[in-house]
Amino acid sequence: MDNMAGELRDNRGRGDAEWSFPAIHPEGRKFGIGAVGISLLFLLIGWGFIGWPLLVLSAGVFAFFRDPERVVPQGDRIVVAPADGLVSLIAQVPPPPELQGSDGDGAPGLGAEPVTRISIFMSVFDVHINRAPIAGTVKRIVYIPGAFMNADLDKASEENERQHILIERGDGTRIGFTQIAGLVARRIVPFIKPGDTVAAGQRVGLIRFGSRVDVYLPAGTDSSVLLGQSVIAGETILAETGKHGLLEGVSQ
Template sequence: MQMLGTFIKPMHPEGTKFVAIFATATLGLFLLSPVVGWIGVGLTIWCYYFFRDPKRITPTRPGLIVSPADGIVSLIEPAAPPAELGMAETPLTRVSVFMSVFNCHVNRTPIAGEITSVAYRPGKFFNASLDKASADNERNSLCIRMPNGQELAVVQIAGLVARRIVCFVTPDAQMQTGERFGLIRFGSRLDVYLPPGVSPLVSIGQTMIAGETVLAEMPVEDDGPRTEL
């Protein structure tokens, strides 16, 4: 059973109707040709696999910022957060995680805090690995205010194939690190805008696991002078 669980993962409810569509189409393909029908079986399995929603073990140390998505770090650069969030226009360190159509597409909160803003903006569908995708593509942006008052932005960006961004949260929601907040269908990207003074602990090309891989760490606050004993 443990080995079976390695290959068979739970599927997010968002995928149910898509798998049903693929499966129905596959039955029709078998009526045309068994060979084509088996291609449909493969595509149906892929669709199920795309919407997989495996459990993740999130590190619990306070101040850790985790990856919001599975995929590869494609960009690390300074950039201003999306204007629609109403944050300061000062450039922050932006870390982009590119998700291929083979990655798990369930998105998770990078750090605990309150969702102060959720802003959707329609746009184009350039390849999500390109830098201009952050500015031009369809996107959904979230601002998270941490207990210490600092803010972090995380942005869902549609890609060349993706046409639907799904967000499960609304403003005022209290989120925990690694908690599911949305998904993007069929290939896309997540941008994280780190708070001022926070540097990434990852490199371009590094493989990320949503809710598990540590992306950055908030500086430890000084609790005041300590008396040596």
């Protein structure tokens, strides 16, 4: 499990801040090193027309699996973005059936009534490490095989390969979110299991090569982000539980 402790920073200047190259997640190192090895092999045999493009591609692979540190805002009602990317859909929909009702052990899930769903589309240029939207206990993880259509489409929530996760906060608030594979993505990699305790913003998994994450807010909670807004996993506040009302923005 990811270390839940970290350096405290605030809006009054406490803590240290400096720029550094982001780390590469171990899941991606084997892909990057493999790509470098193949490109060097082609360069050694004099096939530079293949070797040099592959070397550039290997740099892209390392960049795809970058894992930067994030400063996670703290608060009892805050829901942070679980993924980097573009807010591509905001809609009132029922939660997925896999997250509704109690599980086999009687643990409660989400209701069947429509709630606000925020969909975050991750392009191949975004960081693909996903993070917990709230602190709490992982109550449910349900993997479902499926298709690999464009993750930007609304029906991808029901037809693509996906993994549902349910987290329950200490006060009983439950939030579900779904990792959805896209056109290029071919594997959803979890870092957690049911029963784990996670901190808000903790790394919980990744999806390889372009995908989407849906977040299902509790009833009576509206989005604090706008359609078309770019969000950062673990840092952008998606919502505050119990807070609702219309927010408007102007693209410019």
